[in-house]
Amino acid sequence: MLEEVVSTDARENEVTKTCKMLEFPKLKEVELDDLPRFKSITSQSNSDVVPQTLFNQVTFPSMEALDVRNLDCIVKLLGKEMPITSLHKLERMMVSSCDNLPTIAESDSIKLLQKLDFLSVYFCDALEVLFDFEGIKDGSKRNSCLPKFDTS
Structure with a gap:
């Protein structure tokens, strides 16, 4: 039944009004498994803002490390609105059985x-794109955006 970890009412919550991002500075690993109704870590209920990514605000x-399995309601893992300091230490990502995840x-x-x-x-039936470069204007920057994976 879990839909979010932190729920805020944008009209009544003072934290939401003064702080745009909620930070978990010491958390090193997140594992979300078998949560078919889960939409986002945090949301703003009763507002016009609809969470677009798993890591909304x-x-x-x-x-x-990030391990995401059996989350049917998420539409995106990483979106455009994420700050540079979020997930910049991420080394391992495992995603499986997220049936509605297109990218x-x-x-x-x-x-x-x-x-x-x-x-x-694996087992992400709706997945069409791993990394969407559509918003990157300069084609030469596309290769430098991705980490250097070892292909051996």
């Missing part, structure tokens, strides 16, 4: 994955 500056990372969030050295994606 939240940062994890120390996160090194892993949008153009501006790809730069967050510079330390990523392990990526595993």
Whole structure:
């Protein structure tokens, strides 16, 4: 039944009015498994803002591992609105059985994955694009946006 970790009412919550991002500075690993109604770490109920990504308005500056399984409601993992300090230490990402997930990372969030050295994606039926470069204007920057994966 879990839909979000932190729920805020944007009209009544003072924290939401003064702070744009919720930060988890010491959290190094996140594992979300078998949560078919889960939409986002944080949301703003009773507002016009609809969470677009799993990490809506939240940062994890120390996160090194992300494991996401069986989350049917998420539409995107990493979106354009994420700050550069969020997930910039992420080394391992595993995504499986997320049936409605069409893309892993949008153009501006790809730069967050510079330390990523392990990526595993399987049983994501709707997945069409791992990394969406559409928003990157300069074609020469596309190759420098992705981490240097070892292909051996």
